[in-house]
Amino acid sequence: MKIIALLSYPGAGKGTLAQSLDQDRYVTFSFGDVLRNEITKKSSLGNTYQNEIEMKGVQQVTLLPDDVATEIFMSKIKEVIQCMSRNQ
Numbered sequence: 001m002k003i004i005a006l007l008s009y010p011g012a013g014k015g016t017l018a019q020s021l022d023q024d025r026y027v028t029f030s031f032g033d034v035l036r037n038e039i040t041k042k043s044s045l046g047n048t049y050q051n052e053i054e055m056k057g058v059q060q061v062t063l064l065p066d067d068v069a070t071e072i073f074m075s076k077i078k079e080v081i082q083c084m085s086r087n088q
Contacts, residue, residue: 015032
């Protein structure tokens with residue numbers, strides 16, 4: 001399995017580029033989408049970032065702490081691996 005990570009600042013076009021990938025061959029996700037989902041679910045992670053967004057505005061939100069980004073990334077990778085093993 002290959003992993004391709006598109007890393008850059010918010011609004012740089014990572015999501016646009018990811019949308020152009022063959023969806024049958026690549027699984028994509030966005031940290032922003034994950035956070036918005038967590039905010040909708042009212043999880044502790046979502047509540048933390050909702051407060052920051054409300055205080056600072058979307059464009060001024062600080063980068064995710066490494067441990068949070070790693071946790072989200074590893075969770076998504078595990079989800080993809082489980083999905084792939086069920087489909088084989």
